[in-house]
Amino acid sequence: MSKGAAADLAARDLAGKDIEVKDLAVLEARIGHAFADRSHLVRALTHISALSPSPRRADSYQRLEFLGDRVLGLAIAAMLCAHFPEAEEGELSRRLAVLVRKESCADVAREWGAGEFLRLGEGEAQSGGKKKSALLGDICESIIGAVYLDGGFAAAEALIRRAFLERMQNPTRPLRDPKTMLQEWAQARGLTPPLYKLAARSGPDHAPAFVIEVVIPGYAPVEARGGSKRAAEQAAAQAFLAREGVEDPT
Known part of the structure; x- marks a missing residue:
């Protein structure tokens, strides 16, 4: 079995019937990264409520969100320093805070259409989980974490640049909350x-x-x-x- 086929099989086993491998290709095209190991992407889309009756947090998006949050902060900080060479630390910090806040990440997840791919438990799904800003913000970060694990920092940085550069150059929210x-x-x-x-x-x-x-x-x-x-x-x-x-x- 080829490495790619084994990765798809692992993704299918993890996703069960919730996500077809062909559907993952649609999301990959939207975010601009083709996964070598799609199980990373499936995990990034899995809410802990979908893992009952014996949930393991390691099988949900939570650890990837933690990782993606740090990768996002580093990548955005580097972008800000490059694009605003005259800005003082205070201004850079305010710009960073606006870009990495959950609302901004949720906007990115909506542009990707990530909500339609989420794996949710019945209760979370019925309460509108696929449209919740807080959850979508988390999923944006977990996808970034998944890309980092799959392709390294360069791949994650390229993803972040595609998703956040326009927001950085033309902010739609005030720099101070x-x-x-x-x-x-x-x-x-x-x-x-x-x-x-x-x-x-x-x-x-x-x-x-x-x-x-x-x-x-x-x-x-x-x-x-x-x-x-x-x-x-x-x-x-x-x-x-x-x-x-x-x-x-x-």
Whole structure:
């Protein structure tokens, strides 16, 4: 048996009936990397909920996500240093944070159409797991980790460059996230740091909704809603900044 055939067999055994090998070729074409060992890609697409009744975290995407996160950070840092030779460390750090945040990674995973290839347990699938930004952000990183294992850093760096270069050159999000901007705005005026309070929580466990109130003494509080506490806090900070007419100076 050839090495490639053995790799496909390993991928098929790992995927079971959830993913056909021919379907993996579609995703490979989208990301621009043909795997020598497709079992890496299958693992990158496998949520732990799909591994019951005896799940092993090593068979899910989690370790690859951990690896991919570090590879992504290094590759993006190198790209930033090359493309912004005059930028100071603070600006580079802010640009890095925007590019590697989960929302940015989720956007990349959506462009790849990675959600349609995810292996999910029934409960996770029914709760809309294939469209969840948090999960898609993880999968982007796990795919990067899989490419690194399969082809080394050069292959992973090429993948990251294809997916993130345009975002780096033409950012669509502010270089400071709203919470950081509000913190700095308050600090510059000698104000108490913003306090975020949970005002309400509703919805089922698989699709919760949070209402967060941000408070700075001397100013009217602002509330905002989000699908997670973090998202609601960011939305509340953004609403506060918008009300006060504060824009990102960078």
